[in-house]
Amino acid sequence: MEFLSIAERFGFRPDALERIRAAVSNSDLQGNGPNLARYATTFPKPSKGDQFEALVRGKFGVKHALGVSSGTAALHAAMVAAGAAPGKDVICPAIGFLATSMAAALAGATPVFCDVDESLQMDPSKLEALITSRTIAVAPTHYGGAVCDLGPVLAVARRHGLLVIEDCAQATGATYRGRTVGTLGDIGCFSISAYKIIGGGEAGLLITNDPRLFDRACQVAEAGGLWRPDRFGPERYPGELFPGTNYRLSELEAAVDLVQLGKLDATVGRFRAVHRRIRSQQRAFREFRWQKSNDPEGDIGCLLRLFPQTLELGKKAAEALRAEGIGAGFLGPDARSDWHLYSDMFPLFAQHAERCRPDLCPVAVDLYNRGISIWLDSWYSPADCDAIAEGVHKVLSAYGTPITR
Numbered sequence: 001m002e003f004l005s006i007a008e009r010f011g012f013r014p015d016a017l018e019r020i021r022a023a024v025s026n027s028d029l030q031g032n033g034p035n036l037a038r039y040a041t042t043f044p045k046p047s048k049g050d051q052f053e054a055l056v057r058g059k060f061g062v063k064h065a066l067g068v069s070s071g072t073a074a075l076h077a078a079m080v081a082a083g084a085a086p087g088k089d090v091i092c093p094a095i096g097f098l099a100t101s102m103a104a105a106l107a108g109a110t111p112v113f114c115d116v117d118e119s120l121q122m123d124p125s126k127l128e129a130l131i132t133s134r135t136i137a138v139a140p141t142h143y144g145g146a147v148c149d150l151g152p153v154l155a156v157a158r159r160h161g162l163l164v165i166e167d168c169a170q171a172t173g174a175t176y177r178g179r180t181v182g183t184l185g186d187i188g189c190f191s192i193s194a195y196k197i198i199g200g201g202e203a204g205l206l207i208t209n210d211p212r213l214f215d216r217a218c219q220v221a222e223a224g225g226l227w228r229p230d231r232f233g234p235e236r237y238p239g240e241l242f243p244g245t246n247y248r249l250s251e252l253e254a255a256v257d258l259v260q261l262g263k264l265d266a267t268v269g270r271f272r273a274v275h276r277r278i279r280s281q282q283r284a285f286r287e288f289r290w291q292k293s294n295d296p297e298g299d300i301g302c303l304l305r306l307f308p309q310t311l312e313l314g315k316k317a318a319e320a321l322r323a324e325g326i327g328a329g330f331l332g333p334d335a336r337s338d339w340h341l342y343s344d345m346f347p348l349f350a351q352h353a354e355r356c357r358p359d360l361c362p363v364a365v366d367l368y369n370r371g372i373s374i375w376l377d378s379w380y381s382p383a384d385c386d387a388i389a390e391g392v393h394k395v396l397s398a399y400g401t402p403i404t405r
């Protein structure tokens, strides 16, 4: 009940509160009263976690879904499942979040960074040159609510027999050529933390159509054996069992995520409408380029990003946008380091500093520092959108030269 009062104060909606109440009152493990574990042997079935995974399978049209404790946990399980280990390489984008490359490193593999293009996503034309006999997988991130150009990434990966692990933590619900991201590669990983497209508290999700990859991911994430039909039985096939961890999803979290996932389409729809309304009112200027989109229909559109020609112009334009009341972020060369750019991923430095050298992915370093970012809210009204559109247009007109065709 204490949790419920906190959840209420933090603005959980009535339907989420109702699910939490049900989870709390249902759980009874070995006569010890309410608990929040997803302990499949004694839990009333189906558990909230089971229900969440069933909803995911239906919604994403995949054979297997595994709810876990975080997006990082999903990525770690995916990396180990894919065979990441000492002596192996995993190719990650130079812009994304540390969690992807760190998961590969945690599994003992070496993260190898691939530069980006003007979409800020992995540049497929740079991928092939990074592949060696050590490479086992490519792990593109769909960064900032936008989608990576998966078609050519998949083509290169397939040509070389590599697995593809999609990091969809920042793009849950986005689509690429009409298909939901996370379902195009071999494994899709998602974060459902409070800061993501749909968020509960702390949770993650892994999806795949491959039964062996799924078993391996389960063994990493739930090495206590609860996931197995005969929990403590011997190996059913060579390689089924190996040391793992406990990344189980809690029942409380699953109860909330069930509700949150149900809101995904509406949330993505609102973001797209907001983004479209603002972008459609913009004109082209010689000194500013909009972030390239690999699929304008498929992006979520939670972010507007443009690249001014110079850092100096970027600084001035971002200040002018802020003076218009628009929350514009601009990093510039002196920015505090941030773990979305590979050359700032300090936790990797002890073992992989050579891979994080700024000269290896110059496009990423340049664009990351030069970009102006405006985060959008899916609840903006049409009037809010028009005010932002007008403010952006005013600033770009003041600092740029219109391109007239």
Ligand SMILES: Cc1ncc(COP(=O)(O)O)c(C=O)c1O
Binding pocket: 070, 071, 072, 073, 075, 096, 097, 099, 100, 141, 167, 168, 169, 170, 190, 191, 192, 193, 203, 204
């Ligand atoms: C691209 C990306 N991957 C993975 C993660 C990790 O997710 P979590 O915070 O749920 O561990 C994040 C979270 O910030 C992310 O942005």
